Amino acid sequence: MATQTGVAQRRLLANVSPNDGLAGSVIASPSRHDPDYYYHWVRDAALVMDTILTMYERSTDVAEKRHLIQHVLDFANFTRVNQTTQTIAGIGEVKFYVSGDGFLGPWGRPQNDGPALRASTLIRLGKILRAAGYETYFLNSIWPAIRTDLEYVSHEWKNPSFDLWEEIKGDHFYTRLVQRRALLDGAEIALAVGDSGFSVWLKTQAVLIEATLPAHISEPAHTIFENLHRVDGVWYKNSGLDAATVLGLLHTKSQPYLGWADKVVVNSVSALERRFAALYQINLNSPQLGTAIGRYPEDRYYGGNPWFLTTLAYAEYHYELAHEYAELGKLAEAKAELALGDRYVERVRRHVDQNGSMAEQMWRDNGYMMSAADLTWSYASWLTAAWARENAAQIIP
Numbered sequence: 001m002a003t004q005t006g007v008a009q010r011r012l013l014a015n016v017s018p019n020d021g022l023a024g025s026v027i028a029s030p031s032r033h034d035p036d037y038y039y040h041w042v043r044d045a046a047l048v049m050d051t052i053l054t055m056y057e058r059s060t061d062v063a064e065k066r067h068l069i070q071h072v073l074d075f076a077n078f079t080r081v082n083q084t085t086q087t088i089a090g091i092g093e094v095k096f097y098v099s100g101d102g103f104l105g106p107w108g109r110p111q112n113d114g115p116a117l118r119a120s121t122l123i124r125l126g127k128i129l130r131a132a133g134y135e136t137y138f139l140n141s142i143w144p145a146i147r148t149d150l151e152y153v154s155h156e157w158k159n160p161s162f163d164l165w166e167e168i169k170g171d172h173f174y175t176r177l178v179q180r181r182a183l184l185d186g187a188e189i190a191l192a193v194g195d196s197g198f199s200v201w202l203k204t205q206a207v208l209i210e211a212t213l214p215a216h217i218s219e220p221a222h223t224i225f226e227n228l229h230r231v232d233g234v235w236y237k238n239s240g241l242d243a244a245t246v247l248g249l250l251h252t253k254s255q256p257y258l259g260w261a262d263k264v265v266v267n268s269v270s271a272l273e274r275r276f277a278a279l280y281q282i283n284l285n286s287p288q289l290g291t292a293i294g295r296y297p298e299d300r301y302y303g304g305n306p307w308f309l310t311t312l313a314y315a316e317y318h319y320e321l322a323h324e325y326a327e328l329g330k331l332a333e334a335k336a337e338l339a340l341g342d343r344y345v346e347r348v349r350r351h352v353d354q355n356g357s358m359a360e361q362m363w364r365d366n367g368y369m370m371s372a373a374d375l376t377w378s379y380a381s382w383l384t385a386a387w388a389r390e391n392a393a394q395i396i397p
């Protein structure tokens, strides 16, 4: 795992600030056709920059730390460009050319998880800057970008938007969770910088978002139903089961809504796992490995395949659960969860390239990698899973 973590960090950073783009832009993948992912996606970039902040916090090398934080400062500047560039969906715009120009072709827009994720990442940067005494720099250069995203999220969250898979317009558990997190993060930092009226407004909206979440619980199965109130987009998603639900919990760890061991979470995670275990040939061929996990069972994109980032999200989920059990002194349960997480990592190991390179997907019939090569988000998801494992293993004797 340590070797792969080094590979993931290098390959992730290789997709940041490309030579033909502005500093702080992140390509979703170097792939320029079939599929063309040579864009700065707001969602992917925010998640990638969040892992760069963790790399920064974990590093003890002064020069490396400076290099890493510079990427996030560049990202803050690029965000300002994105927010002020002419686009179709404004702050809810989905993706930009690395030059900073907006993508003006047809697309599922707006996607309202993006500005929420971006705000939370920039707030993390803001906390680092303020703690280091750069208050004025923060207020002048970073806070305006954060405030713009928070204004948008706090006024728009009620309206339908396209989900993180860019396919269905409606209300989404994932989107609402990251919006709630952004508003809670925002309420804290607004208070800290003396913007107390704004802080109260953000907190109020976060509480209102939270009140809409129980509607996503589907009975009698007692599982989370990801997409509600569809107004546009694909119509063939009917199970409601979606790895987006797990991703939402993982992307809001700092402002948790449900515990890892909550019945509705455990049910949702396992119901979806059972669907994929039966659905993909590679799972039937090698059941001793962890189940390769896709986006959702009815997926048709590239034929509907398992993805690295969702399979790694399952590893990370079990590592988080291991950590929670260990903290409660339930060591047998903790060890079992750690071993479960490791099985998903073994699955990923089976399908990555010899050199550790990870695409977006693995073909459901034979496990060969497919779709976008070197997907930046795949590497970010490797890193967050590996760090969660380390965190859990540390407290399990």
Ligand code: NOJ
Binding pocket: 165, 166, 167, 301
């Ligand atoms: C491209 C999107 O990126 C992907 O998520 C989606 O599944 C396909 N379009 C099909 O709508």
Ligand code: NOJ
Binding pocket: 028, 037, 041, 043, 044, 164, 165, 166, 377
């Ligand atoms: C398609 C995925 O569905 C979406 O979540 C992602 O943002 C884009 N690809 C870019 O990686």
